[in-house]
Amino acid sequence: MQNAKVISIVNFKGGVAKSTTSQFMAYGLAEKGYRVLLIDLDQQQNTTYTLMQDDLLDIEKSIYDVFMKNGNIKDTIYNAGAIDFIPSVPDMMQIDFELQGKPDQPYRLHEGLREVESDYDYIILDTPPASPTIIMNALTASNDCIIPVKADSYSLNGIGLLSNSIKPVQKYTNKNLKIVGFLLGFYDNRLLLSKGIKEQLEEVANIFETKIFEQTIRNAVALSEAQAMKQSIFEYAPTGKVTNDIRTFINEYLEGENDGN
Ligand SMILES: Nc1ncnc2c1ncn2[C@@H]1O[C@H](COP(=O)(O)OP(=O)(O)OP(=O)(O)O)[C@@H](O)[C@H]1O
Ligand SMILES: [Mg+2]
Structure with missing residues (x-):
């Protein structure tokens, strides 16, 4: 059996829809019949909060145990309807410190x-906005x-920082890491600002040697x-419009996989 494809959703900036994208990719791929595991790597626990029906204080095992090598990863997995997930805990804040100097x-x-x-x-990784060790781990474990x-x-502020963290991963810890593309969200095609950002992003995408997904995700309170x-x-x-944006985006992602680019 083929191994899972691991996809990390990253950006050093906060509030850009990393968690939202991780969630809709996970459920969207599940809707297409794939077996999906979503992992929350963020001490803020936003995805954990959305997916967990139980109280967050009831979490016994989490992704923290995986990082600390406490027992089997299978014991950290919960079910959330069509997908499985591994929750995060506030202790993830300590990871940079705990793993310092470990080979x-x-x-x-x-x-x-x-x-x-x-x-x-598919295994989808929802990453925190600013934790070098966790982001490094996510990118090292990922195909895409x-x-x-x-x-x-x-x-586009802070995009240089992202490039500084992806390059060493591609050079040293994961030569096969592929930057599949930028996904433009909170998009309003009536606004010149949105269109202007898209043009600026084209230039950044060239520097990263990647593309912008043709499908954008509209600004929608439903999310x-x-x-x-x-x-x-x-x-x-x-049947929402934004839900259709998401389905089209997922198809675009899957088509890119088949094209091998
Ligand atoms: N296309 C969209 N239109 C409107 N609101 C959106 C859209 N995408 C995400 N949001 C909302 O924006 C907020 C921030 O999104 P999200 O939590 O996914 O960002 P994040 O990058 O994970 O943030 P953080 O860096 O804090 O982890 C959330 O309330 C989410 O529901
Ligand atoms: Mg988040």
């Missing part, structure tokens, strides 16, 4: 995933990386409403 520091997640890679078709970008005037209701967007608004 296998960038490989902890990669090693942990070995145990489950034949159980899934997708960079969500918010269509606003500050959206945060669904999260507040602890539902996937496919459940909350199955």
Whole structure:
């Protein structure tokens, strides 16, 4: 059986829809019949909050145990309807400190995933905005990386930082890491600003030697409403316009995989 493809959703900027993208990719791929594991790597626990029906204080095992090599990763897996997930805990804040100077520091997640890679078709990693060790681990464990970008005037600030963290991974810890593309979200095609950001992003994409996904994700309050209701967007608004943006985006991602580019 083929091993899971691991996709990290990264951007050093906060609030650009990393968690939202991780969630809709996970449920969107599941809707197409794939077996999906979504992992929350962020101490803020936003994805964990959305996916967990239980109280967050009841979490016994989490991704923290995988990083600390406490027991089997399979014991950290919960079910959330069409997908499985591994929750995060506030202790993830300590990871940079805990793993300092450890020779296998960038490989902890990669090693942990070995145990489950034949159980899934896709493993999606929701990353925190600013934790070098966790982002390094995510990128080292991934085949693909997708960079969500918010269509606003500050959206391209900090993109240099991202390039500085992806390059060493591609050079040293994961030569096969592919930057699949930028996904432009919070998009309003009536706004010149949104269009302007898209043009600027084209230049950045050239520097990263990647592309912008043709499909953008519109600005839609349904996404945060669904999260507040602890539902996937496919459940909350199955025929919504934004849900169709998402389905088209997922098809575009899958077509890119088949083209091998
Ligand atoms: N296309 C969109 N239109 C409107 N709101 C959106 C869109 N995408 C995401 N949001 C909302 O924007 C907020 C931030 O999104 P999200 O939490 O996914 O960002 P993030 O990058 O994970 O943030 P953080 O860096 O804090 O982890 C959330 O309330 C989410 O519901
Ligand atoms: Mg997030």
